[in-house]
Amino acid sequence: MTDTGTRIPAVRTRAASPGAAAVRPSARERGTRLLAALFLAPTVVGIVVFTVVPIVGSVVLSLFHWNVIDAPGFAGTANYREIFSDSTVLVSFRNTLVFMVFAVAAQLLIALGLALTLNGRMPAWLRSVFRSAFFFPLVLSAASISVVMKYLFNQDFGVVNWLIGLFGLAPVPWLTSEHGAMATVVIVYVWQQFGFSFLLFVGGLNNIPKEIHEAAALDGATGLRKHLAVTLPLLSPTLLVASVVGIINALQVFEQPYVLTDGGPGDSTRTVVMVIYEKAFEQLRFGEASAVGVLLFVLIMAVTALQFRLSRRFVHYQ
Amino acid sequence: MSQPTLTLSRARHSLGPWARIAGLTVCALLTLGPVVWTVSTSLRTPAESFELPPQIIPVHPSTAAYHGVFEQIDVWLLALNSTLVTALVALGQMVTAGLAGYAFARLDFRFKKPLFGLVLATMMVPLQVTIVPVFLVLKSTGLTDTLLGLIVPAFPTAFGTFLMRQYFLGMPKDLGEAAMLDGAGPWRIFRSVYAPLARPGLAIVGVLAFNYHWNEFFRPLILETSGQNYTLPLGLVSLQGNLGTGSISVVLAGVVLSMIPAVAVFVVGQRPLREGITSAGVNR
Numbered sequence: 001m002t003d004t005g006t007r008i009p010a011v012r013t014r015a016a017s018p019g020a021a022a023v024r025p026s027a028r029e030r031g032t033r034l035l036a037a038l039f040l041a042p043t044v045v046g047i048v049v050f051t052v053v054p055i056v057g058s059v060v061l062s063l064f065h066w067n068v069i070d071a072p073g074f075a076g077t078a079n080y081r082e083i084f085s086d087s088t089v090l091v092s093f094r095n096t097l098v099f100m101v102f103a104v105a106a107q108l109l110i111a112l113g114l115a116l117t118l119n120g121r122m123p124a125w126l127r128s129v130f131r132s133a134f135f136f137p138l139v140l141s142a143a144s145i146s147v148v149m150k151y152l153f154n155q156d157f158g159v160v161n162w163l164i165g166l167f168g169l170a171p172v173p174w175l176t177s178e179h180g181a182m183a184t185v186v187i188v189y190v191w192q193q194f195g196f197s198f199l200l201f202v203g204g205l206n207n208i209p210k211e212i213h214e215a216a217a218l219d220g221a222t223g224l225r226k227h228l229a230v231t232l233p234l235l236s237p238t239l240l241v242a243s244v245v246g247i248i249n250a251l252q253v254f255e256q257p258y259v260l261t262d263g264g265p266g267d268s269t270r271t272v273v274m275v276i277y278e279k280a281f282e283q284l285r286f287g288e289a290s291a292v293g294v295l296l297f298v299l300i301m302a303v304t305a306l307q308f309r310l311s312r313r314f315v316h317y318q
Numbered sequence: 319m320s321q322p323t324l325t326l327s328r329a330r331h332s333l334g335p336w337a338r339i340a341g342l343t344v345c346a347l348l349t350l351g352p353v354v355w356t357v358s359t360s361l362r363t364p365a366e367s368f369e370l371p372p373q374i375i376p377v378h379p380s381t382a383a384y385h386g387v388f389e390q391i392d393v394w395l396l397a398l399n400s401t402l403v404t405a406l407v408a409l410g411q412m413v414t415a416g417l418a419g420y421a422f423a424r425l426d427f428r429f430k431k432p433l434f435g436l437v438l439a440t441m442m443v444p445l446q447v448t449i450v451p452v453f454l455v456l457k458s459t460g461l462t463d464t465l466l467g468l469i470v471p472a473f474p475t476a477f478g479t480f481l482m483r484q485y486f487l488g489m490p491k492d493l494g495e496a497a498m499l500d501g502a503g504p505w506r507i508f509r510s511v512y513a514p515l516a517r518p519g520l521a522i523v524g525v526l527a528f529n530y531h532w533n534e535f536f537r538p539l540i541l542e543t544s545g546q547n548y549t550l551p552l553g554l555v556s557l558q559g560n561l562g563t564g565s566i567s568v569v570l571a572g573v574v575l576s577m578i579p580a581v582a583v584f585v586v587g588q589r590p591l592r593e594g595i596t597s598a599g600v601n602r
Contacts, residue, residue, distance in 0.1 A: 046474025
């Protein structure tokens with residue numbers, strides 16, 4: 001309704017401008033609307049068919065028992081009750097949260113440390129070499145890299161245990177013990193993902209005006225103190241974005257545990273998305289899989305909302 | 319910064335430039351180490367590939383592993399499938415995002431705000447939450463286990479649309495108004511004035527789509543069940559599964575081959591890639 005109100009003055013100003021009188025406003029307006037409809041159709045139809053309808057579909061499916069072969073039967077909340085008493089599902093949520101905490105913390109700390117260090121004085125070419133190196137892993141396939149890492153972290157012939165052996169340490173059962181497996185999944189994930197936060201921080205640091213650093217230096221703030229008192233508050237909007245995106249991505253981890261450990265040993269590295277995959281496409285329990293998906297979605301929304309709420313106190317916009 | 323009186327206190331608190339560069343070098347080596355190891359081990363003979371210590375430059379370089387990987391899996395077919403999917407998705411996303419982004423930025427129509435809000439909202443939705451219904455939709459249309467089923471659902475891109483809208487909004491409005499005064503219609507204004515200026519923005523959308531879909535694993539794993547429709551990451555993971563720990567260098571040779579296009583894009587398209595990755599974070 002209000003759209004009509006705002007559109008008419010826009011057309012009038014155009015018609016009033018010299019030379020535009022030759023074009024009939026209504027014809028031009030109709031042309032514009034037709035063009036807009038044509039331009040939007042692929043994206044809007046696509047998003048409705050492949051995202052909006054499936055979200056609703058997931059919620060509806062989560063209320064039904066369905067294995068594709070037999071006719072679906074209404075289940076009410078049975079799927080939710082089922083997954084809340086399924087120890088594998090519960091463990092997968094715990095694993096995913098544990099993974100998320102360690103992976104995001106490590107990712108942010110490493111990326112922040114490297115971005116701050118890179119911000120110091122050094123030749124421009126060296127800076128761009130380092131920058132390229134740190135985000136290179138991002139262009140590789142998480143699945144293929146996990147195949148590589150599975151060899152590197154092998155307890156008996158892996159290079160990682162050979163390296164720590166050089167320091168006189170005993171071989172670590174990376175993939176064959178519960179804690180080792182989780183640690184390996186975190187390391188492999190962080191190795192590939194820290195470049196993303198790193199690029200965000202490099203961009204954020206570039207946006208801080210030089211004068212602020214100079215003023216801080218004149219006031220005697222240097223080194224670590226300058227970073228804590230001046231740089232970090234100015235970087236806080238970037239920190240918020242990096243942590244929100246980092247958490248959303250980490251809650252969806254799949255490739256690394258699927259290839260490295262297949263969720264094991266036991267269920268120790270089974271993640272929520274692995275459970276969705278297994279329930280739907282290995283056990284054909286589409287209703288339960290959808291219920292887990294809906295819960296994951298709610299979890300992601302809740303964590304994100306919480307983060308924005310907390311950030312109001314800590315984020316400083318210039 | 320360059321106040322001479324401050325140098326002393328700064329030296330005490332911050333790392334010297336050499337310590338800083340040394341630290342960054344160690345981190346860069348740790349980052350690139352697994353990739354270097356992959357390349358060098360793929361050039362060892364399958365029999366030697368288990369041996370420690372690892373060799374950066376193989377003592378007995380051999381291409382046996384590369385011959386091996388071509389014997390074990392149909393590398394050409396996997397590469398063809400991956401190329402088809404990636405190229406068509408990248409092209410499709412450039413078209414859909416370019417058109418929709420332009421409409422949202424420069425055309426007046428009803429329900430513009432709620433439609434754009436809908437597009438933005440779907441950026442938050444994880445793929446894994448929608449995959450079961452998407453699979454069922456594709457199954458009912460006979461598109462599971464086809465490359466088309468992998469390609470078409472990936473055409474609409476909420477993030478690409480958002481990026482292109484920003485891109486068109488950044489262009490001067492006067493250009494279009496001048497063309498309108500010359501009697502150009504809405505299509506002409508898009509085609510002759512704004513579309514040619516949108517190339518760098520489209521490059522970002524294309525490079526991001528390439529990077530994502532060349533490496534994509536989750537959707538192909540679910541949608542493609544017969545080997546003839548596998549893409550490279552799927553083929554490599556199943557190669558490793560088949561060989562167990564039998565022959566590292568053969569699997570690694572496959573990994574190296576699959577990396578080549580991604581590395582090429584990294585070298586040629588590093589700027590759009592970096593801009594895209596950064597805006598992917600900033601805009602969410």
